[in-house]
Amino acid sequence: MKKKSLLTVLFFLLSTLLMACSGGGGSSTSGEATEKEVIGADEKDATELKYWTFVELHMDFFKDAVPRWNELHPDKKIKLVAETFPYDQMHNNLLLALQSGKGAPDISDIEVGRFPNFLQGEPQLLPMNEYVDPEKANFVESRLNLYAKDGNYYGMPTHVGATVMYYNKEIMDAAGVDIDSIKTWDDYVEAGKKVVEKTDAVMTNVHTGDATQFQQMISQQGSDLFDESGKLTVDSEKNVKTLSLLNDMLYKHKIAELTPGGEPHAEEYYSYMNDGKAASISMPLWYMGRFTDYMQDLKGKMVIRPLPAWEEGGGRSVGIGGTGTVVTNQTKHADLAREFLAFAKLSKEANIKLWTVLGFDPPRWDVWEEPAVREDNKFYQFFGNDIFDTLLDIKEEIPGINVTEHYPDVLTELNTNTLNNVLRQKKESPEEALKQAQKTVEANIK
Numbered sequence: 420m421k422k423k424s425l426l427t428v429l430f431f432l433l434s435t436l437l438m439a440c441s442g443g444g445g446s447s448t449s450g451e452a453t454e455k456e457v458i459g460a461d462e463k464d465a466t467e468l469k470y471w472t473f474v475e476l477h478m479d480f481f482k483d484a485v486p487r488w489n490e491l492h493p494d495k496k497i498k499l500v501a502e503t504f505p506y507d508q509m510h511n512n513l514l515l516a517l518q519s520g521k522g523a524p525d526i527s528d529i530e531v532g533r534f535p536n537f538l539q540g541e542p543q544l545l546p547m548n549e550y551v552d553p554e555k556a557n558f559v560e561s562r563l564n565l566y567a568k569d570g571n572y573y574g575m576p577t578h579v580g581a582t583v584m585y586y587n588k589e590i591m592d593a594a595g596v597d598i599d600s601i602k603t604w605d606d607y608v609e610a611g612k613k614v615v616e617k618t619d620a621v622m623t624n625v626h627t628g629d630a631t632q633f634q635q636m637i638s639q640q641g642s643d644l645f646d647e648s649g650k651l652t653v654d655s656e657k658n659v660k661t662l663s664l665l666n667d668m669l670y671k672h673k674i675a676e677l678t679p680g681g682e683p684h685a686e687e688y689y690s691y692m693n694d695g696k697a698a699s700i701s702m703p704l705w706y707m708g709r710f711t712d713y714m715q716d717l718k719g720k721m722v723i724r725p726l727p728a729w730e731e732g733g734g735r736s737v738g739i740g741g742t743g744t745v746v747t748n749q750t751k752h753a754d755l756a757r758e759f760l761a762f763a764k765l766s767k768e769a770n771i772k773l774w775t776v777l778g779f780d781p782p783r784w785d786v787w788e789e790p791a792v793r794e795d796n797k798f799y800q801f802f803g804n805d806i807f808d809t810l811l812d813i814k815e816e817i818p819g820i821n822v823t824e825h826y827p828d829v830l831t832e833l834n835t836n837t838l839n840n841v842l843r844q845k846k847e848s849p850e851e852a853l854k855q856a857q858k859t860v861e862a863n864i865k
Contacts (some may be wrong), residue, residue, distance in 0.1 A: 475503045622698050
């Protein structure tokens with residue numbers, strides 16, 4: 420049996436199981452939520468809207484948005500029934516509900532890696548163009564494009580996910596390196612040699628179980644895992660060049676070590692970094708929360724700068740990760756749901772709240788200089804006051820990534836086999852490993 424056929428059978432069995440659990444065609448295809456809260460429960464004559472998410476933190480954002488909406492719109496008050504589900508359960512249930520024509524919420528979050536599944540055929544989501552078009556010039560447009568199809572914008576972004584370099588300035592100063600002199604990856608390598616020579620730290624770490632670092636660096640060069648038409652491009656020349664540089668950082672230049680735990684969200688890595696074992700890491704801006712929560716000894720030592728470019732004048736960032744919030748076509752209150760979502764995610768105040776409530780980099784770049792965004796908070800206290808100065812410097816250099824329905828297949832192959840075979844096991848060259856990854860994914864999706 421071909422793999423595609425097997426996957427089809429598995430999806431059918433999963434669908435049948437989920438439908439059975441819902442009572443065979445009841446009003447909801449979901450199981451029990453891990454968290455449920457009615458926001459605005461005390462409002463009289465309020466219209467009830469249901470909201471699904473897979474991130475409990477996102478509920479905090481709507482706990483702020485709903486009261487503001489109700490205060491400003493006393494004739495259109497809402498009561499938001501907000502439910503949090505496990506990641507896979509929420510996305511599977513939402514897809515099944517939309518395909519079956521019943522059981523979907525009014526509003527839902529959809530993670531960027533799953534979003535292409537909801538754009539196949541005729542999307543069962545309501546376009547938001549009348550709200551997006553007047554504001555589009557104020558947004559990092561690549562964030563809007565992630566959730567669009569055929570000129571229609573369906574998902575309202577939650578953050579930019581702008582990738583930056585986090586430097587331990589204490590280590591860099593001890594090595595005699597001016598971090599602002601690092602303009603290219605060649606500069607970065609040379610700076611790393613000084614760090615290794617003059618301190619007890621390495622310059623950085625190379626991940627074997629997380630392709631984020633690899634994706635960041637290929638995207639800077641205009642490359643990707645898929646091209647704009649959805650064609651698989653895992654083994655492209657620029658991708659081979661990128662994996663070769665990561666390999667060289669480990670074994671030729673010797674400025675890096677393998678990431679403890681294999682990825683930058685591992686407890687082993689947090690402890691390692693907190694102890695000052697590495698001078699830098701490249702991650703999206705939302706990674707600030709990992710420092711403030713798990714690497715607190717680094718407070719006042721870390722600073723944020725653009726990524727080194729591959730060549731002078733080249734791109735210095737990329738948008739990684741994301742969640743688009745949508746209005747489904749099953750809502751009975753389409754106008755109200757769309758107007759509320761625009762208020763909650765597109766307005767200036769909403770984007771300020773994305774920073775002040777969630778600590779996310781707002782997709783509206785025009786708020787990055789607003790006084791409310793510049794007010795002191797735990798992130799400024801940790802990283803210094805120039806966070807948004809860095810973002811403004813790179814705002815025209817934040818491309819998105821191409822995400823297709825097979826995006827998870829590629830990440831699984833990279834994270835499970837490719838990176839490990841090259842960087843840890845040293846069994847294959849970067850070119851060999853990426854060619855094999857290309858073949859494996861092509862065979863799986865045929």
